[in-house]
Amino acid sequence: MLVPSPWRADFPAIATLQRQDQTYLDNAATTQKPQALLDAISHYYANGAANVHRAQHLPGALATQAFEDSRSKVAQWLNAGGSGQIVFTHGATSALNLLAYGLEHLFNAGDEIVVSALEHHANLLPWQQLAKRRAATLVVLPLNDDGVIDLTAAAELIGPRTRLLAVSQLSNVLGAWQPLQTLITTAKAHGALTVVDGAQGIVHGRHDVQALGCDFYVFSSHKLYGPDGVGVLFGRNEALHHLRHWQFGGEMVQQADYHSASFRPAPLGFEAGTPPIAGVIGLGASLDYLSSLDQPAVIAHEAALHEYLLRGLKARKGVRVLGSPQVALVSFVVEGVHNADLAHLLTEQGIAVRAGHHCAMPLLKAMHLSGAIRVSLALYNDSDDLERFFEALDQALDMLR
C-alpha cells in the first residue's frame, strides 16, 4: 500500500465498518473513536458514576477529579497556560451561542460584527441573529479564488466600528487555512474582540491559543476523535470578564435567594446544569491518546493522503475542485453531473462521503452551486480507502455520463 496508516487498528469501528463494506471518508462531519476513549467511558460507568462539583462522597470526588483532569488536558492541548480558562459546553455550536448571548450587552446599533464568507452556519447564524437583536451590522469578509479570506478587503472592512471578529481557522468546505494572525492583529488594533471557530482546525496539527492571540477559541470534541455532546470554549482571562452568564441553574450559582442570585466566574459559571461528565472524561482520554502519537508523523501522513486524494481527483475528467484545499478534505463537483446523483451512487457502493451544502449554504450559493461532494480524511484513513473511493467514483461517473 502506498500510504498505510499505522494508527488504523487503534480505532475498532474502522474494522467493523470495513466488514460492512463501508469506507468512511466523512471525517469532517465526525470521527471514529480510539479504543482508549471507549475504555475510559466504560471505566467511568463501570466504576461508579457521580455528579461533579457538588458531592463530598468518594464517587463524586473521583468523577470531579477526572473531569477537572480533562480540563487541564484541554488547556495543555491548546497551550492555554494561565492565560485563560477552559469552559465545557455541549458542542461547538453551543459555545458560539454562549458567546453571542453572553457578549450581547456589548453591542449597540450601528456596531459591526465581522465574519467571513466561508463560515459554517454555527459561526454565522449566532452572529447574524445577534446583529438583528441589537441592530448591529454583520460584515462579511470576501474570499479570494483560493478560498482564503481576502486580506486587502479585510483591512478595509475591519475598522473602528468593528466590535467583534469571528472567523474559522480552517474551512469545512474549502480545506484552506485562514490568515488568522493578520485578521486578529487588525481586529485587536481596532479594539475588537476575536473569536476563532477551530472546529476543523483543531483536528489538524497543534494550535497555540497564546500565539494566536485570540480572545476566544471554540472546538467540538467529536471531530477530534472524542465523544459527541462536548464542546470546548477557551476564553482569555481579560475577555472572559466581558462574558455575562447565559444559562442558569446547577452549580454555576454562588448564592441564590428567591428573588436574586449571584454566580460563579468562569469556568463553572458558564457550565449550567450537569455537564456531559462521561463525554468530558472521554475527551481527556482521546487527548491522551493523541498526545502519545508521533505528531510530525501524523501531519506527514495526513499531507500524503491529501495529496493522493487531490491528485486522483484532478486526474479525472470533468472534476472541479472547490478552491485550493491545503489539508484534511477536498470538495468537488463534476461537470454535467448532479451532486445528488453522484452521492446516491457512491452510497450504493459503500462510500461514506458528504454531499450537499455542508452547513455553509451562503458559501455554496455564492459559488453558484447547489451542492458539492466532500471527501474528508482522518489519521486512520489509508490510500486503500481512497482507491476504493476512486473506483466507486469512476463506476458512478460511468453510469451517469
Next chain:
Amino acid sequence: MSLPVEAVAALEAFQAVGSWEQRARMLMQWGERLPALPAEDKVDANLVQGCESLVWLVGQLHDSHWQFAASSEARMIRGLVALLLARVNGLSAAELQAVDLPDWFNQLGLSRQLSPSRSNGLNAVLQRMRALSLIQN
C-alpha cells in the same frame, strides 16, 4: 385494491433486478420516462423543500382521481418520483389516503431511500404529496 398498470410494471421490473447497478440504471430509465413538467409549473410555489436537488410536485383531482406530475434536475430522485407517481396516479382520494407508500418502496427494494438520514428528498416529496391531498380533499 388493485395496483395501477404502471405500478404492476414497476414492481415486475424492480423485483427482477439483482445488482445495485441494475437497480440504479433502471431508476434512471424510469426517471427518463417521466413526462416533462410544463415551465409554468416549475415555480417556487411547487418546489418541495428539503431536497438536495430541486424537485417540483403538482397534483390535481380529475374526475375525483388524483393526477400528480413532477420533475427534478437530479436523475435518481426523478426515478424515485416516477415510481411514486406510478403507484398513486389515478387513485381516488380515499385510495390515496390508504396507500402505504413506504411499503411500496419496500416492495421495489428501495426502502433505504426512505431512511431518515437520506437527504435525497423522497421523504419530503411524500410529505408534500400528503399535504396536497389534504388541502384538496
